Amino acid sequence: RHLLGRKMVRGWLPGRAADSHKGNYGSVLVVAGSAGMTGAACLAAEAAARTGAGLVTLAVPEGLHQIVETKLTEVMTYPLPQEKSQSLSPEALPVIMSLLDKADVLALGPGLSTNPGTARLVRELLGKISAPCVLDADGLNALAGHTDIFKKAGAPLVLTPHPGEMARLTGLSTADIARDRLAGAEKYSSLWQSVLVLKGAPSLVAAPGGNVYVNSTGNPGMAAGGSGDVLTGIIAGLLAQGLSPERAAAAGVYLHGFAGDRAAARKGMMGLLAGDILLALPEVLREMEAEVFRA
């Protein structure tokens, strides 16, 4: 059991060699979004880019492609086959697999909706991928009743449930989960053989090998729509730069809270939006980079 602190996280941050190029910092594929929920997709993709990934591609249902392409600049975008309701269709599976040929990391889930076809796509995808994958939000909901897939997956997984999503995954009540969060995180991380980020106060990160990290950053102003999508992107960005799933998840949770604390210092807690966490992210990264150079 470790308290996640600044020094520990700083030591994990990837360096940047003078003669490196964008290929050295990895490529993230974000699969996300459905009608009315493209904001979640954009927040996750931008967070991956802001955390230092060399290239980020956001793939969304094709009817929403123009929206995300209009909103994003440094992130590339890709249209995927969709259901009639503008959420992803199982037919997107081969397209996503071919996009993964050029990506190092998959971030899957933000704003996908609970469409049954989309949920099926998520389950089938987890059975096929080999790249590290951050699974969040509706991506997690798709696995309720199918958690056997986690253990069978050929790829390292980072799961990032909030208490409601954790309840759906485990079949427990949120009260049950709240009773002993640490024990629950350890148990299910081991059972599912996945890195598990259990969001809360404090957020916990449990790894299958037995390590558990207790976060020391964050504030209740971050309790707002979109905040979790930013975390998903940060973890994916760190994975792309070569951190292990365990460290990417732990450092991601720490940095997300640190940026949220900085944002709250400026915007307060009531007025805080998820985009403010994103805006504060480069600054907290820069401060930690500076310490690395000084150290």
Next chain:
Amino acid sequence: RHLLGRKMVRGWLPGRAADSHKGNYGSVLVVAGSAGMTGAACLAAEAAARTGAGLVTLAVPEGLHQIVETKLTEVMTYPLPQEKSQSLSPEALPVIMSLLDKADVLALGPGLSTNPGTARLVRELLGKISAPCVLDADGLNALAGHTDIFKKAGAPLVLTPHPGEMARLTGLSTADIARDRLAGAEKYSSLWQSVLVLKGAPSLVAAPGGNVYVNSTGNPGMAAGGSGDVLTGIIAGLLAQGLSPERAAAAGVYLHGFAGDRAAARKGMMGLLAGDILLALPEVLREMEAEVFRA
């Protein structure tokens, strides 16, 4: 009769418990917008999010859905059935009712247009809802000649007319209303059994129980298109966090003026846009939060 001051409003602001999550801060549904007037809808929705609501959904005529989804990030969006002119159709009624199953507050009116079908939708909606509702702008205009609906409504209402809208609602001239604004606010709040925000210098808030609040903030730089839409969103955001309609309206008027004063200090009065009020909002909320913690 109360002078709305900083200390009073500060005492009403919701706290944020360390272990709270976005579900604790409520969900706002904003129903707004028509062709050429999506800006009003966006301002109201963003103001609700900026005031601390946990989740905000903006529902607009379906032909305008892509526009608002492109503009907004933390706010979710939803397309509703529309008239040929791209304003809401009466057929939107059941869809809105089902969206209200997952929302705690309704904000209704900004930029709806004066289309007769849309006006009918507004009236029918008020007869069916039970969640607290802020009614503004074209939402109010739809009730001209139908103010009996206010008293019969099953939901707590906050009405936010400017003098012109108040004239249309009451059948009086704006000069009549200007003559004794305080008495008028008290009279119609009681008659309509609604919290009534009568905009002006100063803005007044009258509650059916007899309380009247006189605002102490605001400036004539706020006399610009979109300013009122921001107020609607602020009040809805406070309602979502559990303030009573009376306090949400009074605190909303105070905070709107306070943010407007801060914005004018930076942009001046001529150059002030409604979006500047929105930008200043987190900062004034943060200052008041800080005082709460100190107190």
Next chain:
Amino acid sequence: RHLLGRKMVRGWLPGRAADSHKGNYGSVLVVAGSAGMTGAACLAAEAAARTGAGLVTLAVPEGLHQIVETKLTEVMTYPLPQEKSQSLSPEALPVIMSLLDKADVLALGPGLSTNPGTARLVRELLGKISAPCVLDADGLNALAGHTDIFKKAGAPLVLTPHPGEMARLTGLSTADIARDRLAGAEKYSSLWQSVLVLKGAPSLVAAPGGNVYVNSTGNPGMAAGGSGDVLTGIIAGLLAQGLSPERAAAAGVYLHGFAGDRAAARKGMMGLLAGDILLALPEVLREMEAEVFRA
């Protein structure tokens, strides 16, 4: 002949009474834009709003309506009949006339294109309107060879040609115009019975009554696409607040240059974009307002 200075312009700025509302600050209709040139339309409309107009509506070719509605928030938008090439059609005439029923000022020209049908629309419109009108850019080009329309117009006109547009209007060469700019401005202002803003270094404003103003602000960093569109909007915004065409033009030129000087102090001259002038505008207005209150 007057040197346009800070004190003179400050004395013309409209005050803001404590109990005023947005109706007191006038309504501007901007008719502008064509395929690929909506940016000019947006800059003009935003500048009118930033200068203090109570309401601003931007009317564009209907195929471009979604673009401007996505870009603008405080400005309302309106779709007009268009030619196949997405520039305005003569069929837009009655629609514009009916929009003018609710507007106090017309700004006409930015980004209209040189489509012959659009040029015909401009000429027909000038023959019908009675509200003060700022005519710029392709709006002016439409009048080349038809300058008799200026004198016959029933509305007060402000014309804002740069030397190339002035050459097209007068049939002179730009060298001819450069030879004695002051005499040229006086002559054509009188001949056309219009307020004439002759852009250059310095910009000149000549009024039919014989007054000529020589501007004292501005810098060559403002020589960039879109700069003139911002000026058009500023003049329209001042007209909406009740300044005479002569004073609106003169104050507009001064404020445009003042904001440009402020922008250049921050961005330099090479890096200056038209949008930077817009961003600096509220600040210079605020400083002049402050002096009014002190005076």
Next chain:
Amino acid sequence: RHLLGRKMVRGWLPGRAADSHKGNYGSVLVVAGSAGMTGAACLAAEAAARTGAGLVTLAVPEGLHQIVETKLTEVMTYPLPQEKSQSLSPEALPVIMSLLDKADVLALGPGLSTNPGTARLVRELLGKISAPCVLDADGLNALAGHTDIFKKAGAPLVLTPHPGEMARLTGLSTADIARDRLAGAEKYSSLWQSVLVLKGAPSLVAAPGGNVYVNSTGNPGMAAGGSGDVLTGIIAGLLAQGLSPERAAAAGVYLHGFAGDRAAARKGMMGLLAGDILLALPEVLREMEAEVFRA
């Protein structure tokens, strides 16, 4: 062989005469973009404008025209014939040639995709143009196996390959290129009779006449998607203002790195996005302008 330093670059920057107008600062045509990669196109176009070009037009596949017109304001846009996959079609050739009648510089390549039809268009275009041209990214990839076109081109060319693109152009491995970058840059610049910017640490600029410039600015935080597109725009913007291809390339590389260093000082290296380089550009230009005036 020259070390590219501040004083040298400063001496090349164009001045701005008091009575100059936007026509004095040239017109840039950017031909770029394909489905999912409009961000690259926008970054290049905005960089050209931010570097001081008088007018900038971005021409993209017609299906993507609305996206870039929504994103850009000071940059004009133009729709071009496209392949089914929304990349440029060879049929765009005559349209681009006619747009070049009114442009002084062509920037070609960012985000064009590797579509064979688009690659053919690039090659045909290089055979016909006479205006100086910056060729980048997929524009360069189109020339792999066709480098004879460089020498035969009637227009001065600036080529800006990163090591991977250089490998594709030369048929060498990236390791071969890395072995002696200086010699490679000199050799191919001479062989292709083009100014060659070989990106790396440090970036090198070799001109056919034999001059080689070694850059002294830049940092590995700039190793992120979109960074190169900004450089393309900067060089094009300088060409438009009359710098020779050799000086435009050298000064462009210097300014790009200088802006990137400034951006990294604020955002750190991990958190740096290409757009941050763009944002820092006016400021570094302003500082160098100030030194020119002092000198």
